[in-house]
Amino acid sequence: MDSPKHRRSGLLRAAPRLLTFALALGLTVLLPVSAASAHDVLTGTQPGNGQTVKVLPKAIELSFNNMPLAIGTEVAIEDAAGKNWASGEVKIVDNVVSQPLLPATPGGKYTVNWRVVSSDGHPIEGTFVFSAAAGGAGATSALTPESEPAADSSAAPQSPTSGAFPVSPIIGSFVVLLALVLALIVARYLRGRKQSHGSE
Known part of the structure; x- marks a missing residue:
């Protein structure tokens, strides 16, 4: 006989299974999203952001922190008038992206607009500036860590624009589902309890 007492007992026994299912569903949704949000980050540039070099290097x-993908990677090196002095294709060796400059590039202030495809397949982008006292091809120096004081905070990578799922709405949806x-x-417990009292 399916009495209210038996229904309450069955409901209470099913509660842990329902909670386990809700948690498993939430983890299934959240874990891939968390992994996808861990995009690569810019760790340094040469020249450094806000730095003034004596002579332009052969390449920027x-x-x-990881090796980016070659497809979709672009680096533009623009002067104050907006002319791009980048020459040829971007080169990627290990985790370093190199963009050659035209041999006749003059001295002055330059803005580097970069866009790379992260190792996880999502694009990231950013901007930094530097100045050169003289044009020509100079020797390449060591990378300047981004953690050093910089004149332009725009050097930090911008958020990916690939349409990656935001984590906060997913967490909110999971909380709503659990609730x-x-x-x-x-509700089922209270309804069964009410029916139990009504039958006494």
């Missing part, structure tokens, strides 16, 4: 270099499951359990 950007260093990342609905708990509300369903409580």
Whole structure:
């Protein structure tokens, strides 16, 4: 006989299974999103952001914590008038992206706009500036860590624009789902308890 007492007992026994299912569903959704949000980051540039060099280097270099993908990677080196002095294709060796300059590039202030495809497949982008007292091809120096004081905070990588899922709404949806499951359990328990009292 399916009495209210038996229904309450079955509901209470099913509660842990429902909670386990809700948690498993939440983890299934959240773990891939968390992994996808761990994009590569810029760790240094040459020349450094805000730095003034005596002579222009042969190439502008950007260093990342992982090796970026070649497809979709672009680096523009623009002067004050907006002319791009980048020459040829971007080169990637290990985790360093190198963009050659035209041999006739003059001295002056330059803005580097870069966009690379992170090792996880998502694009990241950013901007930094530097100045050169003289044009020509100079020797390449060591990378300047981004942690050093910089004149322009825009050197930090911008958020990926690939349409990666934001984590906060997913967490909110999971909390709502869990709350609905708990509300369903409580509602069925109270309804069974009310029916039990009514039958006494």
